[in-house]
Amino acid sequence: MKTLLTGNEAIARGAYEYGVSVAAAYPGTPSTEILENIAKYPEIYCQWSPNEKVAMEVGVGAAIAGARTIVTMKHVGVNVAADPLFTAAYTGVRGGLVLVSADDPGMHSSQNEQDNRNYAPFAKIPMLEPSDSQEAKDMVKLALDMSERFDTPVLLRITTRIAHSQSLVELGEPIERTVQPYSKDAKKYVMIPAYARTRRLFIEERDKQLGEFTETVDVNRIEMADPSFGIITSGVAYQYVREAFPDASLLRLGMTHPLPKQKIAEFAAAVDVLFVVEELDPYLEDRIRALGIDVIGKAFLPAYGELSVSLVKTRLMAALGMTSEAAYDSANDVASDAAATSDCASADSCAACANVAAEACQTAQPIQSAQPDEQSNAVIATAEPFDAPVRPPVMCPGCPHRGVFYTLRQLRLVVSGDIGCYTLGTMAPLEAIDTCICMGASISGALGMEKANPDLARRLVSVIGDSTFLHSGVTGLMDIVYNGGTSTVIILDNSITAMTGHQHNPSTGKTLMGKDAPVVDFVALAKALGVRRVVEVDPLDLDRLKAVIKEEVAAPEPSVIITRRPCALIVKNTETPLECVGCKGCKACLRLGCPALSLDKGTRKVVVNSALCTGCGLCAQLCLFNALRKAGE
Amino acid sequence: MKTGMNILLVGVGGQGTILASKILSHVALAQGWDVKMSEIHGMAQRGGSVVTQVRLGEKVHSPIIEPGEADVIVAFEKLEAFRWTHMLRPGGAMIVNDQKIEPLPVLIGAAAYPEEIIESIGQRVGRLTVVPALDLATKLGNPKAANVVLMGVLASVMDIPRETWEAALEARVPARFLELNQRAFAAGFETK
Ligand code: SF4
Ligand code: SF4
Numbered sequence: 001m002k003t004l005l006t007g008n009e010a011i012a013r014g015a016y017e018y019g020v021s022v023a024a025a026y027p028g029t030p031s032t033e034i035l036e037n038i039a040k041y042p043e044i045y046c047q048w049s050p051n052e053k054v055a056m057e058v059g060v061g062a063a064i065a066g067a068r069t070i071v072t073m074k075h076v077g078v079n080v081a082a083d084p085l086f087t088a089a090y091t092g093v094r095g096g097l098v099l100v101s102a103d104d105p106g107m108h109s110s111q112n113e114q115d116n117r118n119y120a121p122f123a124k125i126p127m128l129e130p131s132d133s134q135e136a137k138d139m140v141k142l143a144l145d146m147s148e149r150f151d152t153p154v155l156l157r158i159t160t161r162i163a164h165s166q167s168l169v170e171l172g173e174p175i176e177r178t179v180q181p182y183s184k185d186a187k188k189y190v191m192i193p194a195y196a197r198t199r200r201l202f203i204e205e206r207d208k209q210l211g212e213f214t215e216t217v218d219v220n221r222i223e224m225a226d227p228s229f230g231i232i233t234s235g236v237a238y239q240y241v242r243e244a245f246p247d248a249s250l251l252r253l254g255m256t257h258p259l260p261k262q263k264i265a266e267f268a269a270a271v272d273v274l275f276v277v278e279e280l281d282p283y284l285e286d287r288i289r290a291l292g293i294d295v296i297g298k299a300f301l302p303a304y305g306e307l308s309v310s311l312v313k314t315r316l317m318a319a320l321g322m323t324s325e326a327a328y329d330s331a332n333d334v335a336s337d338a339a340a341t342s343d344c345a346s347a348d349s350c351a352a353c354a355n356v357a358a359e360a361c362q363t364a365q366p367i368q369s370a371q372p373d374e375q376s377n378a379v380i381a382t383a384e385p386f387d388a389p390v391r392p393p394v395m396c397p398g399c400p401h402r403g404v405f406y407t408l409r410q411l412r413l414v415v416s417g418d419i420g421c422y423t424l425g426t427m428a429p430l431e432a433i434d435t436c437i438c439m440g441a442s443i444s445g446a447l448g449m450e451k452a453n454p455d456l457a458r459r460l461v462s463v464i465g466d467s468t469f470l471h472s473g474v475t476g477l478m479d480i481v482y483n484g485g486t487s488t489v490i491i492l493d494n495s496i497t498a499m500t501g502h503q504h505n506p507s508t509g510k511t512l513m514g515k516d517a518p519v520v521d522f523v524a525l526a527k528a529l530g531v532r533r534v535v536e537v538d539p540l541d542l543d544r545l546k547a548v549i550k551e552e553v554a555a556p557e558p559s560v561i562i563t564r565r566p567c568a569l570i571v572k573n574t575e576t577p578l579e580c581v582g583c584k585g586c587k588a589c590l591r592l593g594c595p596a597l598s599l600d601k602g603t604r605k606v607v608v609n610s611a612l613c614t615g616c617g618l619c620a621q622l623c624l625f626n627a628l629r630k631a632g633e
Numbered sequence: 634m635k636t637g638m639n640i641l642l643v644g645v646g647g648q649g650t651i652l653a654s655k656i657l658s659h660v661a662l663a664q665g666w667d668v669k670m671s672e673i674h675g676m677a678q679r680g681g682s683v684v685t686q687v688r689l690g691e692k693v694h695s696p697i698i699e700p701g702e703a704d705v706i707v708a709f710e711k712l713e714a715f716r717w718t719h720m721l722r723p724g725g726a727m728i729v730n731d732q733k734i735e736p737l738p739v740l741i742g743a744a745a746y747p748e749e750i751i752e753s754i755g756q757r758v759g760r761l762t763v764v765p766a767l768d769l770a771t772k773l774g775n776p777k778a779a780n781v782v783l784m785g786v787l788a789s790v791m792d793i794p795r796e797t798w799e800a801a802l803e804a805r806v807p808a809r810f811l812e813l814n815q816r817a818f819a820a821g822f823e824t825k
Contacts, residue, residue, distance in 0.1 A: 387747075388712055388715050388716040388747065389712070389736055389738055389739055389744040389745065389746065389747075390736065390738060390744075391645065391680075391681055391682040391712070391713070391716075391736035391737075392681060392736065392737060392738070393646065393679040393680055393681030394679055394680045394681075394737045395679060396679060396680070421679065424679065427737075428737075428738070428741075428743065429737075429741055429743075587741075587742070590740075590741045590742070593737055593741065595680055595737060595740060597740065598735060598739075598740040598741075599740070599741065599742045601742075611776075
């Protein structure tokens, strides 16, 4: 059955037909109606988030948890969401993840006119551009399939004319909505440098595969007709071109990153004069030129505002020297110039070349861009030819975070992690973190995971530091409360921004210039956001910590646990170090990963390095034989 | 001295490699040389591997030392010395603090600290000086001054007047630690 839909409605329909389970957005014209229409399908969980970054993180979390997911926003929203987007490009997905960016050429209702196609090569993710509602729907499927096949988020870029104009769409039956089972894969989803470097290389490989895919995917189509001039175009501009020049040869690009270089070269060779017709930036034009192919583009078309059929027609005719009333004053001059540098396969049949010397016309010689070679690997891998045991960074002795990760691991919880010293909880022996995308993503990511996979809700926590919570965790917590999330947020309040070297933040009571400042009250803040369950706990008291975490994770409503203890490097430590007497060699305490504890290889007993031990007492709580105690006691 | 020198300082987070390289840079400056220093840290502040590269000479362009091009490596810890040996140029000198700091995988018994590490470094490196910097500093009253002991050793193999080094110490070390550090420097300088 065919029906008339806007591009936004068609994308929503696509989400319904192609198995999307989770959708998140912050409203923004012209993207708003996508989510409003998805909301009409009760099969799909959908929500407004407090901003685009949070929406993106909810999407990333849902995709990691195994659901097909769509996140939508207007172009400027992608600026806000860029942080999680760029790292999601590294982690990839489990269920397909599509980001819709609705751009607004002509600024019908926007503060600027940025061309978000630039985000695709910048973030290193593939991009699709539909040119009508049917394609908008079809490309939701293509994007989801590509996302899962190539393990990447996919950018679906539309513009106001696609979003808000209606065209016929063939409706189909929805496929089965499946959510892939969740399993932990820290090397893929925790982007600490060691793991991210591996994923960085994966992206290069993925790019190669996408480069092959884009040559064959049918949304990149040559529509060959009159070879005297050819036009490369994408998005709604395709429609303008088709109407202005029904007989022209076109290369219609539906996948605009990576570009099909061979297809472009093939097309360029088959036509006498080559134009690029695109709205806003010379995105295609610059890249095609970089292939060594001369094209005519922004020399005749504006790099701002929307195009139209008449604009395309008059400007191209002027360029071809086919009109007496050229829209451009100097149209003919420019036409000659353009022709002189264009790639004409045959000077004789080339209209634009009629009045220029034939030798000025050169056969198109596309240059294949250099393949990344081994060198790129060499740069990334730290050259370490000798077999030395690695020396990973570790939490300091006496770090107040250590016991929290120990407990999370003990309880086998799924841990949505964040950026700070505590990201070190990823490494052995704690190995307690499942994901780490960007600052603030722990909380919103956990919401996405829970929405994708409700079974996870009762074994899921997010963990975030005081400074990071203030950076951008607070919006995620707002989202959890607003959208009925139930997972537990643990704020590791160590009274400082520790990872970067102990800077102050709005919860420490001091400014950079040393002035006293009001202190953010996390309990009051959480309550003000609507969290009813807020508990403070001493992270060095393992029994209570464990009991509190168990209770809060079990509670079917959002809760916040604040673990309070200053960073071990900012307290003047007066505690006596521990000693180990009567060790049975069970190694239970070594699971903490405290660098002050080690196993004596000779005696197979644990020894405490009294120069490092802060006397925090965590290890003593793990020892069943009471072997670890204050020195001298 | 030849017109340029590449010096690599390697150690473990918290050992004071950065202060040491600042002293070194100051010395270069006082000699009227160009100098570039690059340090990579971040997570490495938490007991990870730390590397500082100092290049000095009449004119320095790249801030990075290529593998096989360090003239001197000062290693604050043995395993780190072992790890970075490949950076030394043939005929280059290595100064190693005879201190062992076990990384976490070793502490918890998941990996082994290489046996006879000094011997295997010796097999790869022609000019090796092993210094008990930690012991020397401890005897002077503060194990933290081991980094300056090592600077003293470095000074003794470089062709720069001792006074220049001492002036750099004065400029770079907080007054209350100066005396200790002066003694630590002297201890290093006279080890050879
Ligand atoms: S700096 Fe502070 S917060 Fe960071 S690992 Fe050390 S003790 Fe923990
Ligand atoms: S008390 Fe135990 S856990 Fe705490 S610093 Fe000392 S050795 Fe480490």
